[in-house]
Amino acid sequence: MLAQRAYTTFLFVLLCGINSYGQEGAPAQLSRFPEDLSSANLEYDGIFDDGWVSVSSYFLLRQPRGTFFKIKGLIPQLRDPNFSTQLDILIDRQLITTKTLGCGEFTLEISVPEPTTGESPRRVELKYSKSQLLPDPDDRPVAAQLFQLGFVPGTPAAAAPATVKSMPDIVSSAALGSGKITLGSGWHELERVTTTSFRWVNNDAEIIVEAPAGKNRFTLSFEIEPGPGVGLKPFELCLLKESAKTPFEKITVRGREAVQANLTLTPQTPEVIKLHIEGGGLPAPNDARILNFRVFNLKVSEFTALRGLPAAAYAKKRGGMFDDGWVGKKTEFKLPQLITPGVLVLQGALPALNDFTNEVVIKLDGKEVARQKLNPGEFEIITAPFSGGGVRKVEILFQNEVQLPNTDQRMVSALIRQVSIEKAAMKSGKKP
Structure with missing residues (x-):
């Protein structure tokens, strides 16, 4: 029988042949993760592809003329709001600076003498004194998350201290x-x-x-x-x-x-x-x-309830709408209209998932009254005025669907916040 053991470390393994990366073509800085880590000219160790680093990591980076060293990152605030760690930065195995960092985003800018051997890659090492475990179910031991690292043009601000942004509460x-x-x-x-x-x-x-x-x-x-x-x-x-x-x-x-x-x-x-x-x-x-x-x-x-929606619209997946406002490709409502001219108002939001875009068509009693392309974020559509009265059938037709993240897994088109028929004198026109 195998003994049950809890893991205590993560193993970073770097495999490369002698000519698998070109040192002369090493990047000067890293700022896009994981894209920048895929460069064949980069040698590194101790970093995950989403930018989280362990207590010890290193990178071979090129230092062009007229540049200084800059690092931007985050010390996560997890269980201990008073957590702090010491960061040692070494270049070519020489200690350049030591900073104590608390929870929050930080930026360090440091003048570094230019290399005497042209633009040969320089070994940049980051050594943190402590790590923390990311929240379940991740559980990775990490010291920080990097947003930017490397040599950038210009000169650092005079005696620039480590800047730390405060944590906004929920x-x-x-x-x-x-x-x-x-x-x-x-x-x-x-x-x-x-x-x-x-x-x-x-x-x-x-x-x-x-x-x-x-x-x-x-x-x-x-x-x-x-x-x-x-x-x-x-x-x-x-x-x-x-x-x-x-x-x-x-x-x-x-x-x-x-x-x-x-x-x-x-x-x-x-x-x-x-x-x-x-x-x-x-x-x-x-x-x-x-x-x-x-x-x-x-x-x-x-108060911003879904004005104009009948009670049946709140029943789960009835008429194409979930009880939390998410809708699929086709949703129907029956809304009352007074004899006076009215406009149809549709407000909602498109989820910011995987560059998702959409197009919506609004029909009133089977006739198209509005069509609009939508980008991620909030939207509002106000139709041209129409006359009539009684109960009107409203159809909202979206072109695309996307799957909600994590364990939700529902296929949705948009989040609807308001569907209503209002007096044309109060609202008119159409917002892009």
């Missing part, structure tokens, strides 16, 4: 005006990988919202993803007000996805919202914490 109250949104108990420390900030949750994480004067209807939105505590599998998330015993919203979370819920609040009175799940609690590899799910980009904004 919560934003910018859309609340004079209101406030803060995090209560139940959250693990803020973590960051690349440019993404998030917090892990065991259970019952609290969001404290205080509505501004004169307003009581809002939309709570955030991104959420299952963690090792639920086996990285779908789970049901319950949203509860502390003042109530029953959830005001239940959401099935299948993978990393956007979540929206409507809130009715008492102005200028703090209200505690809890994120609760039943079950979970499985241990995480290499982490003593329970990591049931993690949350990104949390905010509360003024």
